[in-house]
Amino acid sequence: MPTINDIAARLGVSKSTVSKALNNANDVSESLKKRIIETAVEIGYTKNRIRKDSTKKLCIIIENMDYENPTGFGYEIVIGFKQLAVPAGWEVDVVPMTEKFQKTISYDMFMLENKYQGAFILGFSLIDPWMEDLKSSNTPTVLYDNYIPENPKVAYVGVNNDEGFNIAIAYLKSLGHKTIGYLGGSLESHITISRYNAYIHAMENNGFCVDKDLIGCSYFISECTQKYLPVLLKKRATAILCSHDSLANAAMIHCAELKYNVPEDISIIGFDDAPFSAYTMPGLTTIRQDRNALGRCGYYALSSLFNKTSISSLLLRAEFIERGSTGRAKSIPENID
Amino acid sequence: MPTINDIAARLGVSKSTVSKALNNANDVSESLKKRIIETAVEIGYTKNRIRKDSTKKLCIIIENMDYENPTGFGYEIVIGFKQLAVPAGWEVDVVPMTEKFQKTISYDMFMLENKYQGAFILGFSLIDPWMEDLKSSNTPTVLYDNYIPENPKVAYVGVNNDEGFNIAIAYLKSLGHKTIGYLGGSLESHITISRYNAYIHAMENNGFCVDKDLIGCSYFISECTQKYLPVLLKKRATAILCSHDSLANAAMIHCAELKYNVPEDISIIGFDDAPFSAYTMPGLTTIRQDRNALGRCGYYALSSLFNKTSISSLLLRAEFIERGSTGRAKSIPENID
Numbered sequence: 080m081p082t083i084n085d086i087a088a089r090l091g092v093s094k095s096t097v098s099k100a101l102n103n104a105n106d107v108s109e110s111l112k113k114r115i116i117e118t119a120v121e122i123g124y125t126k127n128r129i130r131k132d133s134t135k136k137l138c139i140i141i142e143n144m145d146y147e148n149p150t151g152f153g154y155e156i157v158i159g160f161k162q163l164a165v166p167a168g169w170e171v172d173v174v175p176m177t178e179k180f181q182k183t184i185s186y187d188m189f190m191l192e193n194k195y196q197g198a199f200i201l202g203f204s205l206i207d208p209w210m211e212d213l214k215s216s217n218t219p220t221v222l223y224d225n226y227i228p229e230n231p232k233v234a235y236v237g238v239n240n241d242e243g244f245n246i247a248i249a250y251l252k253s254l255g256h257k258t259i260g261y262l263g264g265s266l267e268s269h270i271t272i273s274r275y276n277a278y279i280h281a282m283e284n285n286g287f288c289v290d291k292d293l294i295g296c297s298y299f300i301s302e303c304t305q306k307y308l309p310v311l312l313k314k315r316a317t318a319i320l321c322s323h324d325s326l327a328n329a330a331m332i333h334c335a336e337l338k339y340n341v342p343e344d345i346s347i348i349g350f351d352d353a354p355f356s357a358y359t360m361p362g363l364t365t366i367r368q369d370r371n372a373l374g375r376c377g378y379y380a381l382s383s384l385f386n387k388t389s390i391s392s393l394l395l396r397a398e399f400i401e402r403g404s405t406g407r408a409k410s411i412p413e414n415i416d
Numbered sequence: 417m418p419t420i421n422d423i424a425a426r427l428g429v430s431k432s433t434v435s436k437a438l439n440n441a442n443d444v445s446e447s448l449k450k451r452i453i454e455t456a457v458e459i460g461y462t463k464n465r466i467r468k469d470s471t472k473k474l475c476i477i478i479e480n481m482d483y484e485n486p487t488g489f490g491y492e493i494v495i496g497f498k499q500l501a502v503p504a505g506w507e508v509d510v511v512p513m514t515e516k517f518q519k520t521i522s523y524d525m526f527m528l529e530n531k532y533q534g535a536f537i538l539g540f541s542l543i544d545p546w547m548e549d550l551k552s553s554n555t556p557t558v559l560y561d562n563y564i565p566e567n568p569k570v571a572y573v574g575v576n577n578d579e580g581f582n583i584a585i586a587y588l589k590s591l592g593h594k595t596i597g598y599l600g601g602s603l604e605s606h607i608t609i610s611r612y613n614a615y616i617h618a619m620e621n622n623g624f625c626v627d628k629d630l631i632g633c634s635y636f637i638s639e640c641t642q643k644y645l646p647v648l649l650k651k652r653a654t655a656i657l658c659s660h661d662s663l664a665n666a667a668m669i670h671c672a673e674l675k676y677n678v679p680e681d682i683s684i685i686g687f688d689d690a691p692f693s694a695y696t697m698p699g700l701t702t703i704r705q706d707r708n709a710l711g712r713c714g715y716y717a718l719s720s721l722f723n724k725t726s727i728s729s730l731l732l733r734a735e736f737i738e739r740g741s742t743g744r745a746k747s748i749p750e751n752i753d
């Protein structure tokens with residue numbers, strides 16, 4: 080196992096300088112400190128040795144997600160995580176993140192410099208620079224709704240999307256719906272791909288043919304509803320599943336603009352049960368992610384990784400929430416276009 | 417919430433009789449005790465009330481799996497589970513199970529009568545009678561390698577089969593293999609279906625076409641190798657993935673009988689890393705299930721269920737173990753049959 084001596088030899092500095100730098104002493108220049116820490120990471124000098132103080136620190140890294148007040152999607156996730164981590168003696172920092180910042184420092188280096196022993200990451204997309212770093216990172220990390228193949232130090236927590244859409248489509252089928260469309264985000268993130276596939280599987284499971292003309296995916300919500308909603312309505316869809324509640328809400332508003340009544344003319348189902356979803360007009364039928372439970376699972380998974388239990392994925396049950404945006408299928412005469 | 421009074425009224429007996437029966441007193445007949453317990457379950461009288469003593473009891477229910485000595489597949493799973501459960505104050509019983517016994521009593525009734533608050537179930541097949549009971553059971557239960565849809569009280573733990581076969585096929589591809597067959601158990605259990613699908617996905621992921629003639633599935637190991645191995649060899653397979661190590665070992669023995677050398681003529685890969693797999697001739701290349709970690713995950717999942725965190729599935733990383741049963745692909749001249 081590499082020692083302080085190895086770092087000193089590599090950089091041609093004294094052992095005491097290395098020791099001081101790793102203890103963040105003031106009499107070592109910032110640039111030298113940085114080189115010493117980089118070298119420590121490079122040769123695999125373990126973080127436990129660097130951390131002379133006994134503080135146990137974790138971080139929740141958040142991007143593209145509100146968490147600071149109860150209407151934010153991340154709020155309850157952060158609380159759930161802390162509810163288990165803090166009593167277990169961990170200090171937990173919440174770190175807002177940007178793509179730009181990720182380009183300035185590698186993930187492991189960031190964790191090392193800030194003395195974080197593990198992280199729970201929310202809201203990353205596939206193009207975030209640290210997603211590449213995570214493929215080979217040695218730092219125990221749990222990702223919400225993102226999957227890194229084969230790295231035993233990184234786990235994935237989320238909700239069972241297949242089960243969620245399966246329940247939703249079985250429910251629509253029981254209400255007489257046969258032509259069920261799908262609106263989703265563009266297939267550039269783990270979660271939009273996973274929900275798109277979940278829709279396909281759930282349709283097949285329930286004995287429906289998948290019609291590509293009944294599917295529309297776009298990065299921007301407004302583009303998605305403007306471009307595809309009229310197509311789905313023209314194709315006589317009586318129900319639409321959406322990959323996220325915010326998209327479902329936009330679809331409901333756009334339906335009203337097009338003089339379609341929800342749920343009399345068309346049923347709309349979202350996914351997430353976002354904090355606003357009980358208060359849309361009508362209330363949105365959706366598939367619930369228990370956000371507090373997701374936070375707790377994030378901590379469960381992270382503590383498993385600390386205990387050399389390499390979890391690959393931990394999925395929560397999806398819970399179906401019926402509200403006003405769904406109803407019996409409208410019978411559409413065959414000869415109307 | 418139902419009370420002792422409700423049970424007493426339903427059966428026309430006194431409240432004290434009900435109370436005595438639920439506390440297993442000797443002065444209530446066994447038949448009346450049974451009726452009282454059945455009624456308690458039927459009307460949803462909670463187990464916490466019945467359990468006046470403070471013993472916290474869990475059980476590991478095992479079928480079709482050796483666990484009593486270190487060469488048994490279940491041995492380390494049981495140890496892993498107990499390593500977490502016992503320090504947390506649980507008494508853990510290991511209960512060998514048969515299909516016949518399951519027909520004599522419902523699952524919830526069995527758990528209630530024995531005062532078990534939760535169970536970890538190993539080795540069940542889809543036809544076990546209690547699999548039906550588990551669809552609506554209210555008892556927190558974790559199943560190893562079996563999945564019950566939609567019941568929030570039941571979770572599934574296992575290993576990531578997709579990832580396991582994906583690593584195995586990428587490895588074979590790197591050794592020049594192109595014609596890769598599959599031998600598996602009959603598609604009557606969750607795990608054999610899941611591994612069959614994992615083989616299909618992994619072949620496609622690695623750019624190979626799936627040839628149905630290169631796939632053989634049977635309930636009996638000997639039938640599987642006798643019937644399908646000669647077919648796969650005739651079709652010039654240079655490597656075979658097997659759904660389980662025991663099947664892979666049988667395939668290696670049968671290859672020797674047919675004068676095929678492993679790995680010179682054909683590479684064989686198993687799944688599980690069973691205790692015997694390091695000692696086959698040659699040693700078996702396989703995908704490891706960390707059995708101790710599986711046991712620990714069983715406990716993690718069960719304690720999540722107790723904490724109202726409805727886990728759907730918890731999958732461990734698969735670990736690739738390279739031994740002597742795999743090597744470079746033999747180049748087979750096109751004109752030999």
